[in-house]
Amino acid sequence: MPAISISIVLVVLNLKELQWPDGHPTSEELNALQFAAKAHESFIIISVTDILLHRISYGLLCGNIGRVSLGFLSSPFHLASPVQYLFSWEFWGTALNPARKFWFHVTTACLILLLVFIGIAASPFSAISMIPRLGWWEPSYNRAGNGWPVRLNTKDAYPIEMTSQNALSTDYCDFNSHQDTCNLTNIGPMWNEVYSADAQLTSAPYSQNASNCRYGFATPDRPITYSIYDTDYRLERFYMPVATAPTAFTTLSLQYSAPYSDLDVSNWLIRSRPDQSSGMKTWKQPLVAVFCSSMLRNLSALDDSVIFDFPNYFTSNFTVDVNLKAESAHLNDTSVGGRGKRYRPRPMFLNIQSQIPIPISTAILFVSKVARFKEDLSQVKSKARVCLVQAQWVKADVWLEGQSLPAAKSDLGMSLMAIPSFLRKTSKPGNIIRMHDSWLERIANRITDPDSSNRQWFDIEFTPDSGNYLADTFLAVYFADALSLFYSLDFEGLGRPRFNVRTAETVYKYGYAYSFRNSITIVVAMVVLFMHVVVSLSHIGIIIFSTTPWTSSGWGSLFDDKWRDKTGLQAEHKFRIGTTRVETGDR
Template sequence: MAGERPKVAITKGRASAFLQCLVHIIPIGITMVVLSLNVRNHYYADVGTPRLNSKLEALQFAAKVHEGFIIASLTAVVLYHVRSDLVGGTGVPFSVLTAGYQIGQIRPLWRYELWAGLIMPGRLKRQLPLALTVILSLLLAAVSGPASAITMIPRLDWWMQRTVVNYVSIPTSNLWPTSLTSANAPSGCFHEAANRDISCPSAGFLTIMQSCLFGGISYVGHINVTFQQGDSTRTLAVEPVGAASINPDSGHDTIASDPYVFRASSLSQTMSDYLWEYWSQNQPLFAGLSDVSRNQVKISLFDGNITAYRPQVEVQCAQDNNYTTGEMAFPHDRLTVDPGRGATWKFDPRTVFKFNDTRLQNDTQFAWMDVSSGASRPSIGAAILVPDSYYGGNPTTKSVVVCTVDAWWVPVAMWLDPGLDNYTHQDSSFYDFTKPKHGNPPTHILIDSSWAQSLNIRPAGYSPTIIQDLFSAMLQNSTADFTPASEAPMMAFILSFLLTDGLARVANFEDSPFSSSQSKETPYNLYFNNFRLGYGYGLKGAVVKLAVVILLLHTLVALIHTFSIFGSGRGYKSWSTMEELLTLAMNSPPTMALNNTCAGIGDIETWKKIVKVREGTKPSDVGASAPRETPGHLVLTFEDRNASVGDKETSGGESGTAENGMLQPNTSYGTPRWNERVADQA
């Protein structure tokens, strides 16, 4: 009956080395394909694609298979290094002997014995390559499964499909002017009933009036109002800043000088129109990949870092009954960005309002005012005179509300989601000046009273002017008692609302701003980034990037190992399984180094002992009682780390040099060669 034949433990030759590297080809190949999909932002499928769940489940299975190939690759790397040191002059710590068979398990990382063997004092420099290989391979194997699944299974998100650059025929100084004068609005916008013209700043009057009529003074607070123009729908948000309140029941009815701040923000009507015009022109280009599709369009300027600007307005108002004593100051200390920095601006209400005109004694009077000509100043000022006849009092008794307006163009990300609604969306309702965004900073707006007057014309069907009408509407529809202390927050609310909508309509009168067939490298390019909701690959998020790094680390380890083997041409065919190593141990003589270990190992020093594989020593007497460690037979030996050089313990207790019995490449082991020589002599 034929038995086991002698086998080669160490091979020498590039052909055999190449064959041992084949284990790395499949996992590296899969990794390259998966990373290519993520780097190229490959779009996989729309939501609702037929049999999509089955495909995703199949990819989960494929990710598990990929993990198995990675673990097999890492196992080959560790086994190579362990066997190389085992048959070489270095040897390996006893605790590291089986590390190559435990790749894919997390438990070895918590074993103190493994760490004690890898970082032994006096051997750390010699063992550093082995230690790094074992630890890195154990870590990579533990996380390769999640990394493969994260990168291989497409994720539900918005994925960019294409970018279209359109040339805009108007300069950005017209889109977002930093100084507004009457030239920034069509001439017809300053006439009666101009609010009927959608190109005028006052075109949103009716929508604002409806908001004021809805709840009157008790309604003032954080509100969102929708403005619709053609296909475009945008939202204007208004809210108090700080603890501003105009509830007359809160105790403010006896306070005559409380300052109030309201802020408002809205997307630019012009930019919103650009987005929807682009979508209406290019919608056929983005036909669905399935019956269920959803697209998103984002707009950006220049290189795409900043998408667009929107107006954000803050108004601080204060009420004062002492208008006859002289000048009154514009309040600005509670604005988010104080334009005055300690400065004081005043005006004399007696030069602004007609106190003695009996025809106006029951009417409110309003005026825009250019606050200052200095470099640091608010956008514009305003004041309103209110007679007490509004509260059933003497019309000759009046109060004055003084307001300071600070307006900014702030950066904003805006986009369309036509599959969801017809709104123009934005990343946030208000810009936070304490946390600036990357890209272009906010820009301050100076508003000339000549432009502001376009917001206070006599509207169609109303009398007298817009601001007076809004003020009266809020008073008449209040659900609570109204007192003079309510005037300041009400005016702050109205002015922030009205000015923001007016600024949002700047440049809305421009015709056909861009052509889809025209693009130039100028500051007036608009970048339309088209996104699609579905499953795709990409490098979005830190977790995905970490998964990519893990896969690349494995690829790097495998490639270094491949080049190292192929360069040396040295390979190892023995002990690729734990059973083969166990067979070698069983065929090795007992050693004093492992006394009292048959029931377990309790001394950490035992795990630190150095193990080597050597060819058996030739005996002095050839006979039936010859020891098992014979030439041609391989055994495990334990090196006494405390013995002097030249006095090392072998498996059978015999002394010899460390170099004795070193294995040779392309040599078969298993049958004692001295027995073969004896047979030849006979």
């Protein structure tokens, strides 16, 4: 009965998902639980031993059953350590040679195997079910509320066509009273952070975070995660950076839902998800990959063809042919330096999808400077780069941890090493975000200076000593930041019935708890313990309703006279000693 009671209590604790209080269990309490698990195991061994003894006793003492095979007699005493007996000929030789009562013999062999399995499994599964698991658990109370309503600038929360209507929101910039804050919207802090980060020069990528964005400190903290992949180890410094960031409206609603005053900041988590009324199952966030090809040569504004080679990660190698003369027709409108001999052109958005074997979001040509006329080529050595940008919306989990406040975290459900393979499989026209020139021009403007057409593209300068991968990496970070920022929040309309998106948040607490969730081992352990409960209750029922309950007492009767008579272990040999009487007489 003790083993049954403990097993039932453990099942109830896991069904109720009982959580331990903060700071518990302590080390001493965990030690006590380990001793309790050992006691539970001992009770199970005693129970199955008693059940098997009753079976053997029943077979020996009931005349209608017949004798029990000799190889089964010692089985109850091996249940505490059954491995040697289980693989011995003593058991298998008996099990494979049935006695006179075939079904009794077979059921006894099966019962021995079942009880041996329960005895072996009792040790690990008692400990697994007794000791609570450490993890994130949803508490009985939820203070996160119903989330926040969000009004988006577009009809679709994750548009494929990025036009001027999807431009960055300016909700945070009050031009009259916060001019200094809005001046932080230039890309200087972002560039400095990427430039100062450790170089990723190995083929094994690792994750880095950029915490700055175009809005400075006025935006919710949502680190932009980026990694660099070496697409071909034979080519020096040819890298493919990938960046992603959760959408700002998701992280902002998380921060408003954070129960700072109710929970310890070190052991809670808030997970965000779309409300059912929004018609979405999961959040998405942009995943941006950038792969560039650069050259250092003498360039003229009159060059008809400039070839860029792309040893591509997704497909075979390909080349891109750029007509600099046609693309740089705007040079007359740009600044001129060096006494009219060279230009510093603004970045050019190229329409070269037909030359590329995979769908892309946009292609950008960066040229540091070009000669005005071919006769000036010897005096103007230019650095040119064509960058292909591929962006798509991917499913993501977004949450906020007490230990990482105020920064939100996100997970794409795949490892860093799996991202290139994912991009290769999903590079289809229907999945790729298409960035129109109008959107590219809008995100290139400084928010505080609407007339600064494409001014931020000028800021993406090629630092001579930075290495090729830094500009590429920054471009991926920049686009991930821009794609995650088009939104506006409607704080005044909380009572209105219609919103594009409504978020829902759930609080989780980090600690010890009993639960069946996210653990197959716990389920298996409970199944084994439940098997023991069923066998034990069946055994009790047999004893209660048996017509010969006296056969159930096996512990003290193994070597009494009745057992010995039935098993033939007592052999009495009566020897009669006779005397021979010899009579002698006189003859």
